[in-house]
Amino acid sequence: MIPIAHFVAVTFYLAAAAVAALPFARRVKAPVGGVVIMLLLGIGAHATALAGLTRQAGAASLTGLGPGLSFAGLVLVISLVVVESLAREVSLTLVAAPVAALVTVAGNLAGMHPFLEPQGVRAVWLTMHIVLSFIGIAAYATAAAAGTMYLVARRELKSARFGAIFRFFPPLDTLDRVNHLASIAGFLGLTLGLALAAGYSFEYRALVLPQIIWGMGAWVGVSALVLGRVLRGWQARRAALMSAVTFASVVALYVVFRMASLNRGQFL
Amino acid sequence: MALIVAGVSHTTAPIEVREKLTFRPQDAVRELALLRAKGLIREGVVLSTCNRTEIYAVEESNDTLPDISSLLSNRLGDDVAGFMYVHRDREATAHLFGVAAGLDSMILGEAQIQGQVKAAWEQCRAESGPILNRMFQISLLAASRARVETGIGRGAASVSSAAVQLAKKIFGGLGGRRAMILGAGDVAELALECLLKEGVSVAIVANRTHERAQNLAERHGATAMHYEECWESLHDVDVLICSTASPSPVVTVARIRASIAARGDRPLCILDIALPRDVEASVGDIGNVFLYDLDDLRAAAAANLEQRGEDVPAAREIIAVEVQKYWDWVAGLAAVPVVREFREEMDRLRSTELAAALKRLGPLSPEQAEAIEHFSRSLMNKFLHEPSVRLKAAAANGRGLGVVDAARYLFALENKPGTDPQKGDSTDIA
Numbered sequence: 001m002i003p004i005a006h007f008v009a010v011t012f013y014l015a016a017a018a019v020a021a022l023p024f025a026r027r028v029k030a031p032v033g034g035v036v037i038m039l040l041l042g043i044g045a046h047a048t049a050l051a052g053l054t055r056q057a058g059a060a061s062l063t064g065l066g067p068g069l070s071f072a073g074l075v076l077v078i079s080l081v082v083v084e085s086l087a088r089e090v091s092l093t094l095v096a097a098p099v100a101a102l103v104t105v106a107g108n109l110a111g112m113h114p115f116l117e118p119q120g121v122r123a124v125w126l127t128m129h130i131v132l133s134f135i136g137i138a139a140y141a142t143a144a145a146a147g148t149m150y151l152v153a154r155r156e157l158k159s160a161r162f163g164a165i166f167r168f169f170p171p172l173d174t175l176d177r178v179n180h181l182a183s184i185a186g187f188l189g190l191t192l193g194l195a196l197a198a199g200y201s202f203e204y205r206a207l208v209l210p211q212i213i214w215g216m217g218a219w220v221g222v223s224a225l226v227l228g229r230v231l232r233g234w235q236a237r238r239a240a241l242m243s244a245v246t247f248a249s250v251v252a253l254y255v256v257f258r259m260a261s262l263n264r265g266q267f268l
Numbered sequence: 269m270a271l272i273v274a275g276v277s278h279t280t281a282p283i284e285v286r287e288k289l290t291f292r293p294q295d296a297v298r299e300l301a302l303l304r305a306k307g308l309i310r311e312g313v314v315l316s317t318c319n320r321t322e323i324y325a326v327e328e329s330n331d332t333l334p335d336i337s338s339l340l341s342n343r344l345g346d347d348v349a350g351f352m353y354v355h356r357d358r359e360a361t362a363h364l365f366g367v368a369a370g371l372d373s374m375i376l377g378e379a380q381i382q383g384q385v386k387a388a389w390e391q392c393r394a395e396s397g398p399i400l401n402r403m404f405q406i407s408l409l410a411a412s413r414a415r416v417e418t419g420i421g422r423g424a425a426s427v428s429s430a431a432v433q434l435a436k437k438i439f440g441g442l443g444g445r446r447a448m449i450l451g452a453g454d455v456a457e458l459a460l461e462c463l464l465k466e467g468v469s470v471a472i473v474a475n476r477t478h479e480r481a482q483n484l485a486e487r488h489g490a491t492a493m494h495y496e497e498c499w500e501s502l503h504d505v506d507v508l509i510c511s512t513a514s515p516s517p518v519v520t521v522a523r524i525r526a527s528i529a530a531r532g533d534r535p536l537c538i539l540d541i542a543l544p545r546d547v548e549a550s551v552g553d554i555g556n557v558f559l560y561d562l563d564d565l566r567a568a569a570a571a572n573l574e575q576r577g578e579d580v581p582a583a584r585e586i587i588a589v590e591v592q593k594y595w596d597w598v599a600g601l602a603a604v605p606v607v608r609e610f611r612e613e614m615d616r617l618r619s620t621e622l623a624a625a626l627k628r629l630g631p632l633s634p635e636q637a638e639a640i641e642h643f644s645r646s647l648m649n650k651f652l653h654e655p656s657v658r659l660k661a662a663a664a665n666g667r668g669l670g671v672v673d674a675a676r677y678l679f680a681l682e683n684k685p686g687t688d689p690q691k692g693d694s695t696d697i698a
Contacts, residue, residue, distance in 0.1 A: 160567065162567060173440040235533040235534065236535055
């Protein structure tokens with residue numbers, strides 16, 4: 001049931017991206033309602049898959065590479081739905097929904113094998129850390145997606161090309177604001193997630209160095225973005241570039257750590 | 269009775285002809301009243317804009333066209349035949365619906381024409397009637413549907429609206445943004461009006477002749493500035509529109525670079541609508557500067573027009589559906605009373621003849637009388653079925669209002685109450 005529900009979720013995410021891409025094929029406006037409904041159906045299937053995993057494991061299972069990636073995909077799509085419903089603008093789906101689908105597929109390929117989780121207060125503490133960290137990463141990914149779209153749209157506008165991107169991408173200012181808000185949400189989520197992780201590590205003597213380095217790396221990236229905006233007045237192209245580059249670095253760092261700890265199981 | 273439209277438009281006549289054929293509202297009403305008084309038309313509406321003059325009419329007789337033609341020729345002072353087009357019935361309806369949707373406009377899909385069609389109809393209401401009222405009403409609905417359901421009205425199609433569209437693509441809404449206009453001529457004024465309409469909060473007008481800048485600023489509630497001082501304010505500006513008559517560029521890389529440091533990362537949109545250009549081309553290479561000249565604006569407008577063109581078939585489909593609905597209504601309005609009266613008349617004749625026949629036959633059993641009654645009714649229904657169906661179909665296909673008139677004449681129904689949609693039980697539905 002878990003792989004089938006995941007498959008259904010991925011199908012809905014990709015279908016939502018396809019509907020959001022309609023303007024490029026048929027020169028019509030993407031139907032906001034249709035895209036959001038498809039994403040919601042995907043979220044429903046995805047949540048069913050994770051609920052099945054929880055039932056199978058006997059406790060909320062967010063640890064382990066497969067469950068972790070799947071949960072990250074779910075959180076990314078939830079934050080996407082929130083942003084797009086508020087903005088009545090679905091072009092972010094073009095980037096974020098395929099990313100969520102890819103992450104979910106990768107999680108399933110890695111195997112949905114949760115680590116053994118602690119019980120009681122320790123379990124709540126760990127779950128809170130994981131949820132907040134994933135929210136932070138998902139928001140950071142949203143900021144990076146908005147930043148990437150900003151860079152693409154800016155290039156089209158600078159070179160006076162008036163094709164589909166010009167017509168159907170949101171204004172640069174909107175993408176800049178999404179990038180700003182998402183990076184703040186990413187900063188808050190990762191800061192709280194890391195604070196809980198630090199407390200947990202100290203209290204239970206549970207230190208996993210690669211995880212700490214990667215988590216700190218992600219936090220430094222999103223903090224640099226937020227501080228650059230707040231203290232240095234970064235916005236527009238510079239902020240977009242920073243969010244895309246730092247997030248890509250965080251993903252690259254993840255891949256490096258993951259490959260280095262393939263047989264030791266010491267990383268996410 | 270037939271529906272007719274005769275007129276000239278930008279596709280058939282040059283501006284010198286069109287301007288002579290323009291009707292002021294009071295002239296239009298007067299001319300229509302004259303045509304009605306002569307018994308040539310039952311209803312009429314004149315649509316007169318800078319791109320077209322068209323007379324829509326419901327003909328009283330079949331010789332209306334020469335009179336309409338001579339009316340236009342008199343106005344032109346020459347024979348109008350070479351410029352004039354004529355459509356009848358269904359084609360006339362499809363033409364009006366296409367006009368209202370902007371499909372026949374000089375700028376495809378422009379929205380202004382819909383308002384002009386409505387205004388023309390309202391101005392001529394005294395000379396209009398149920399047939400035209402309904403047609404103009406549906407034309408406005410069809411135009412709205414075509415605009416909403418297809419992309420024929422989407423995107424900016426003129427240089428000034430393309431300029432606003434480009435600025436919006438950078439800043440989202442322009443409400444609260446600051447704009448500076450270099451130059452105080454007509455083009456600058458048009459640009460200023462466009463920006464103020466979009467909610468730009470601070471507009472600065474700078475010109476070499478300060479008095480002209482001051483006059484323009486006063487007219488629109490903007491701020492005038494001396495040309496030499498305006499560069500100091502550039503760091504606060506989001507949109508810069510250049511429209512001076514300077515023979516060489518006045519906005520240089522050095523001037524923009526000087527203001528960039530104080531701007532931070534905020535984008536600056538420069539719209540150079542001057543010819544020769546006011547802005548050095550290399551200004552566009554500066555980081556957050558978005559520079560567009562007239563060619564770029566025309567390209568943006570052309571791209572939108574091209575997109576609109578692709579949606580024309582979809583708009584035409586909507587119009588075809590609405591034309592059919594209209595003619596279905598006409599069929600009901602024109603043919604149904606005639607068919608009803610025709611059948612009643614035939615039934616009266618049948619009853620009279622049946623009574624006479626029964627009298628001549630002498631005493632019959634009730635079953636025999638019933639059989640003869642049934643035979644007469646059945647025979648009449650069989651005779652009348654095909655003409656009734658064909659009459660309704662003729663009226664509905666847009667070419668049969670004449671057939672309906674003919675039927676009324678042939679069966680002497682002209683003076684029967686309820687068979688004339690103009691004089692009978694039809695009401696002004698608009």
